Amino acid sequence: MIDAAFFETWAFKWAILPALIICARILDVSIGTVRIIMVSRRQKLISPFLGFFEVMIWLIAIGQVLENLTNPLYYVAYGAGFAMGNFVGIKIDERLAMGFQVVRTITKKDAYELIEALRDSGYMATNVLADSSAGPVNVIWTVLQRADLEEVIAIIKSFNPHAFFSIEDVRYANEAIPPFRRRSNIDVARRLMPFARKGK
Structure with missing residues (x-):
């Protein structure tokens, strides 16, 4: 058991608790x-979970700040955690690469090969001819899964390095988007762990 006096020490109040x-x-x-992001992509099961x-963890964090209103370091810790959390959340979304995107490529070169x-x-x-x-x-x-975006961009650049292309998110697609690749939980885990070593 941790001694109650530990929670009153300088180390806990000015180092450990702000870090937590x-x-x-x-x-x-x-x-x-x-x-x-999941709500915008109509993920009805995972969003409530x-x-x-999210709310449970927030209640714990805000509770500690409200109990120690006289300590300005907690305000800084609260704000710093919020800023870093946005960055981490976006990086997680990039790693998961869920959903669909559409790539619009415009080129003057004959597009048959592409x-x-x-x-x-x-x-x-x-393909549409336009002026x-x-x-x-x-x-x-080209409508594709987000996880395949880098491969499609590589194909476009190999065809014409100077081709103009734009990328947009697709909120909903009423049919499956080829190529039909079933992503396993292992694939998702690998995307979330960029520094994980590949199998030998």
Whole structure:
């Protein structure tokens, strides 16, 4: 058992407790950031689950601040944890790479090779001839899973390093988006642990 006097020591009040507040805020804000992203992507099951833990952790953190209103260090710790939590939440979302995106590629070069390369890799590609201020162009739409974005960009750049492309989030797709790759829990875990060593 920890002696009650320990909680009154200088080390606990000015070092350990502020660090715990920062960690709690990082955890609850990062969970909240991911929860908001999940809500926008219509993840109905995981969003309430994340919301429960987000509020529970927040209550613990704010409770410690309210009990020690005379200590300005706790305010700093609370704010620092909030700022860092937003950053961590965004990085987690980038690692998870859930949802869909659409890549719009515009090129003056004949797009036949690019379309064939995308389709050979299992991606859907829709080509439209259009007029621009620079003359006739090809506009290629590709809807894909976020986890496949880097591969598609590599295909586009290998076709034409100077091709213009833009990327937009897709809120909802009424059909499965090829290539049909089933992502296992191991794949998700690997994305969350960028420094994990690959199997030998």
